[in-house]
Amino acid sequence: MQFKDQIDFVRQHIRRNKLRVFMTILAATMGTAFLIVLASVGFGIHDTLRDEMLSNRLVTEIQVYESDDAQNLEEEVDSFKKIEHVKAVINQQRLGTNSETILEDYEGYHDFVVSDFKEEAKVGFELKEGRLPQEAHEVVVGSDFGTALYIESEENEELTTYEGKLIGEQFSYAIENIEGDFVEDPMTFTIVGIGEHPTKEWEYDRNIFADVSVLPELEKLYNADDEKDMDPWYSNITVYADKVENVSKVSKEIKEQGYYTYSISDELKQLDVFFLALKAGLIFVGTIAILIASIGIFNTMTMAVTERTREIGVMKAIGANPKLIQRLFVMESAWIGVMGTVIAILLSYGVSMIANYILPIIVFSALGEGNPDDFEIVFSVIPWQLIVIASIISIGVAVISGWRPARKATKIDVIQALRQEL
Amino acid sequence: MIQVMNLSHAFKIGKRGNEKSIPVLKDIDFRVKQGEIVSIVGKSGSGKSTFLHVLAGFMVPQKGKVLINGTETSTFKEAESAAFRLENYGFIFQNFQLMPRLNAFENIELPLKLQGIDRVKRHEKVKALMKETGLDNVADHYPNELSGGQQQRVGIARALITNPPIIFADEPTGSLDSETEQDVLLLIQSLNQTHGITFVIITHDEEVAHIANRMYTMHDGQLTEGSDQRAI
Structure with missing residues (x-):
């Protein structure tokens, strides 16, 4: 049939x-x-x-730490970029010295973070407003930047925080040099962007983010010797894989170079x-x-x-x-x-x-x-x-x-x- | 064409361990030549239907052989037997045994479908045969819309459609009135003459038996050639 x-x-x-x-x-x-x-x-x-x-970009993120075997992490940034499936390598350097920010009559203290914004752009630096820095004197400020700028009221001695607009505003930033004295010539920065508020409600972000191109100028102000021990910068290196599936592959290669790594995708598994x-x-x-x-x-x-x-x-x-x-x-x-x-x-x-x-x-x-x-x-x-x-x-x-x-x-x-x- | 040698069969009745054997076919020898109409006459319970079932391959005999054109069919397995039937036999049943939900055309077409023949060829063949058997005006009628005589004509056409060399007919006129019976018998005779088909007809009616070239009688499981008054 x-x-x-x-x-x-x-x-x-x-x-x-x-x-x-x-x-x-x-x-x-x-x-x-x-x-x-x-x-x-x-x-x-x-x-x-x-x-x-x-x-949030956390999943493709691999945090890299120095180990006893490998301690020259900063020098490896370029070599990490060459690993297959690496999308970006971000070296955020935080200035570890006293500083003073002055915007109009307001004063405050803010952490200064330097990063390569070409790399940041690849993984999506989240902005609430504005754009990313394109020049050495342009910065993005954290969402709570204004809350760390104060002015003392003459009448009742209460502190008032800055609530004005930020984009396009200029502020001066003075740092303590290696001898512990505030430099006489503070630097001037223009705010071009405001960062997104951290995902966790209770967290706040008062950082100033500048492009890595400003680094030589800041180092000159700090007046440090070439010796590494005197360096005021604290590095935080993060490698981003292109896809979640490749996180373990990239992690493995970094580990083979002798560094410690941590990634949230381990928990995702x-x-x-x-x-x-x-x-x-x-x-x-x-x-x-x-x-x-x-x-x-x-x-x-x-x-x-x-x-x-x-x-x-x-x-x-x-x-x-x-x-x-x-x-x-x-x-x-x-x-x-x-x-x-x-x-x-x-x-x-x-x-x-x-x-x-x-x-x-x-x-x-x-x-x-x-x-x-x-x-x-x-x-x-x-x-x-x-x-x-x-x-x-x-x-x-x-x-x-x-x-x-x-x-x-x-x-x-x-x-x-x-x-x-x- | 058909050759049966020393055929014996007995039914077993009763519970296991306490079975009784009742012989139904006893040492039967039987021969049919190509193109013959042979009738087997016998009373109810004489064993004639059992004999037909053995010939058709519906059951395997306990003893003896059935040869069709030299091929021993009595040792066939179920699937082999089915395939052999499809190509070599046609069947006409007392109750017509038409498919109630297929119309006359589809009933006649069924064996060709089983043979895997193309739809166009099938339709050509069925139409031609329906015309020959006088059924062309009832093609789309369902069995319950046909008279007994028409149903049996459809049954005959279904048996004939594959051009089988042999047609077995089990009481082909058993459910028909005498007028229709004559029609059907004439049709069988004419098909035998025009197509050269061999017919083996089982009947208890001597009149039906008389259209045959040769007649056998079955009595208590024994088959003898010729008319035996005890059997009728």
Whole structure:
């Protein structure tokens, strides 16, 4: 029998028992949709947490520390840049000397950080306003810069902080030199950008960020000898990998050069393992629903075989191969499985979209907060892998459920079947 | 064409360990030449249907051989037997045994589908045969919309559609009135003459048996050539 005719044959039988087949497909659909939606919650929450961690550049970040074997870290910055999959190497140097900032009549103390802004731009230095420095005397200030600038009120001796605009403003910055005296000629800087507030609410950022091109001038002011011990700078070197997957590769190479490294992706791995187990558990629970649906398929197919005993007998009598009869019944149950799966997939996408639209509204209104723009919860995600897994389980279970009734059909005795009453 | 040698078969009844063996076919020898119509007449329970089932390969005999054109079919496995039936035999049943949810056309087409023949060729063949058997005006009728005679014509056309060398007919007129019976018998005779098909007809009706070139009678599992009044 040609395959096309086999399909026709199966369709003809299905059309005969529309209601029964429909109910069986419905059961298979519900089972499969339950599996997909259940597991999609695991995928959704995992993705939300992962995205949250990935969204700040911390994940691709590898912090590098000197070790007993390797202590010339600053000199290695260029060699780190040559490692494959390295996106940027940032050497933030913090000035470790007393200083004084003066803006209009306000005075204050701010940490001074020098970094290579070409590298910073590659990994996205986050600005609330303005732009990154392009010249030696341009700086970006931390979001709380103004809160560390004070003026003493003459009337009640209270301190007032600076609340005026910052962008475009100039301030002078004086440092203590190596002898411990404030330099006479302070430097002047123009504010071109304001940094984003730190992600943690309670933290504040009062730093001044300048480009590395200002370094020679500052060193001259500090008047240090060439000796390294006298250097006022504290280095903090961070290497950024291009992708999370490459963090461990890059880390390994840096370690091979004798340095210590730390990366948050080490912790991400544990999160992945936890969610892998959770997802497997959810798929297992979903599979039980499909197994329950399979009882329906088994029942439908057994009834189909019993009802068609005489027809199967006639077919065998005129020369149908028992294997063909078995195949026709297995195809019928597989068709139920395929239809159930296709409808379930469409249904699951619908449920998933609705859940992602409605649940965040419910959650945020229950918490009494509006949905913050920077935090998006995704409850349900259906990746193609889940579709593949669910389809294999659902169609596989349908075929297995139809197998026994199909075997029973091949065992039908022709003589007995022909004797059956019409 | 058909050669049966020393064929014996017994049914076992009763529970295991306490079985009784009831012989139904006893040392049967039987020969049919190509193009013959042979009838086997016998009372109900004489063993004629069992004999047909053995000939058709629906059951395996306990003793003896069945040879069709020199091929021993009595040792075939189920799948081999099915494949052999599809190519070599046609069947006409007392109850017509049509598929209730297929129309006349589709019922006749079924064996060709099983043979894997192309749709276009199938349709050509079925149309031609329906015309020959006078069924062309009932092609889209379902079995329950046809008279007994028409149903049997469809049954005959289904048996004939694959051009088998042999057609087995089990009480082909058993469910028909006498007028329709004559029609069907004439059709069988004409097909035998025009297509040269060998017919083996099982019947309890001597009138049916008389259209045969040769007649056998079955009595208590024994087959003898010629008319045996005990058997009718």
